[in-house]
Amino acid sequence: MDTPVERIGIFGGSFDPVHCGHLLVAQAAMEELSLTRLFFIPAAQSPFKPQSAPAPALERLRMLRLALAGQTRYEIDEQEIQRGGTSFTIDTVRDYVDRFPRAKLFYLIGADHVPTLPAWREADRLAELVEFVVIPRPGQPPAKFPSPFRGRELEGFPLGVSSSAIRRRVKAGQSIQSLVPEAVVEAIRNSKLYL
Numbered sequence: 001m002d003t004p005v006e007r008i009g010i011f012g013g014s015f016d017p018v019h020c021g022h023l024l025v026a027q028a029a030m031e032e033l034s035l036t037r038l039f040f041i042p043a044a045q046s047p048f049k050p051q052s053a054p055a056p057a058l059e060r061l062r063m064l065r066l067a068l069a070g071q072t073r074y075e076i077d078e079q080e081i082q083r084g085g086t087s088f089t090i091d092t093v094r095d096y097v098d099r100f101p102r103a104k105l106f107y108l109i110g111a112d113h114v115p116t117l118p119a120w121r122e123a124d125r126l127a128e129l130v131e132f133v134v135i136p137r138p139g140q141p142p143a144k145f146p147s148p149f150r151g152r153e154l155e156g157f158p159l160g161v162s163s164s165a166i167r168r169r170v171k172a173g174q175s176i177q178s179l180v181p182e183a184v185v186e187a188i189r190n191s192k193l194y195l
């Protein structure tokens, strides 16, 4: 009997810090795409945020581990942090194609990233290798894929939370309760991040 094809979700980002919007992206993708595995992949440095130094990779990784603790359906892939430098999605996707040659690969992005897709490194090749999956984000127009990208938009659970809003709130001394998991609130406080 044929083994069923694996359906793998790839979710890259700065996760600076991980927040409930990210967790709802993951949940929507799991459910709506019937994923068998979902990998969170923290970037060392995003090509689209060259001016901003993110919090140290190990802190972002630690927060991600805390946020996903006990969630057996999610995995964290540290390859971009280990490679260091600017993290290009095509390098990571090639690794997944090599490791999972028979799997169907879905790359998850928020609606804010859709217009930027043609500027991603090796955009044409990337568009061949993965299907992009867009999660609606409040304030963003519905996804309209620029050629040659193909993909679909999920229903998701649109939530207007962003890492930059979390960082701004911490800096302003405002509460981030319920916007990030409780253990992440504590980690941010203990490590004095974003002050």
Ligand code: ATP
Residues within 6 Å of the ligand: 012, 013, 014, 015, 016, 021, 022, 025, 108, 109, 110, 111, 112, 113, 135, 136, 137, 138, 158, 159, 160, 161, 162, 163, 164, 165
């Ligand atoms: P920042 O505010 O610093 O730009 P961010 O909140 O967008 O950060 P990232 O780690 O850069 O977080 O995002 C990783 C991926 O998750 C991106 O594809 C982004 O569009 C998506 N994403 C983040 N927050 C949401 C959200 N609330 N709803 C849908 N997608 C989201």
